[in-house]
Amino acid sequence: MKLKIGVMGSAAKVNDITLKERAREVGREIARHNCILVNGATTGMPNEAAIGCREEDGFVMGISPAMDLDxxxxxWKLPYKEYDLIVYTGQGFMFRDILNIRTSDAVVFLRGSVGTLNEFTxxxxxxxxxxxLENMGGISGFIDEIIQIAKKETNATVIYEKDPKKLIRKLVQEVQKQNRRTHKKSIKMVG
Structure with a gap:
């Protein structure tokens, strides 16, 4: 089964060409690893990643806050051409955020603000x-501090990386490692 990698981040218009390219490289790497890209069917960083994924003939799934395409x-004035599949929730942004995260096996964070922080939490x-993805700015630049302030232990794994290619590779490897561990625990010997 293909892994689903969520891409969350700033929906604001991206003017910085370097940031756009880094987001697109995240999308390309998701496709190169034969994973499905999942995002909020939105503008900005997540859409740039979707464009990159499509450049490599990857599969892009969006989860929309809207009721339907219209x-x-x-x-909402959201994009649709970059998507192979859009799930219309009709439930607004907060519900969409939950579905984005629960649908994804791993999640990448690119810049962002309050909505991205919600998805991270x-x-x-x-x-x-x-x-x-380090050096992108926005809320993603403060995640380590947020974790330290929260002082809460969870089973989450947070990987920090400057290189989009290395980041996706590390995420895929970690999910596969955790899946193997879970699979081993669920196998019962019959004899």
Whole structure:
């Protein structure tokens, strides 16, 4: 079964070409690892990653806050052409955030603000494998401090990496390692 890697981050318009390219490289690497890219079917960093994924013929799944495509485009003014599949929740952003994280086997964070912080805290509480692409700015630059301030132990794994290629490779390896461990625990000997 293909792994699903979520890409969460700033939905604000991206003007910095270097940041755009780094986000697209995240998407390309997700496709190169034969994983599905999952995001909030939104603009900004997540959409740049979706574009990169599609450049490598990867599969992109978006989870929309809208009820249907019409609302997705007209009310929310969100992109759709980069997506192979969009799930319309009709439940707004908060519910979408939960579905984004729960749908993903691992999650990458690129910049972001309050919504991205919400997605991170959901993933942290639920013990997800998460990657922070360093030097992107936004809330993702403060994740380590947030973890220290929270002083809460969870089963989450947080990987920090400057290189998009290395980050995706490390995330995939960690999910596979955890899946092997879980699989071994669930096997019962019959004899």
């Amino acid at each position: 609302e997705h485009i007209k009310k 959901i993933g942290f509480e639920e013990g997800k494998v998460m990657g922070i």
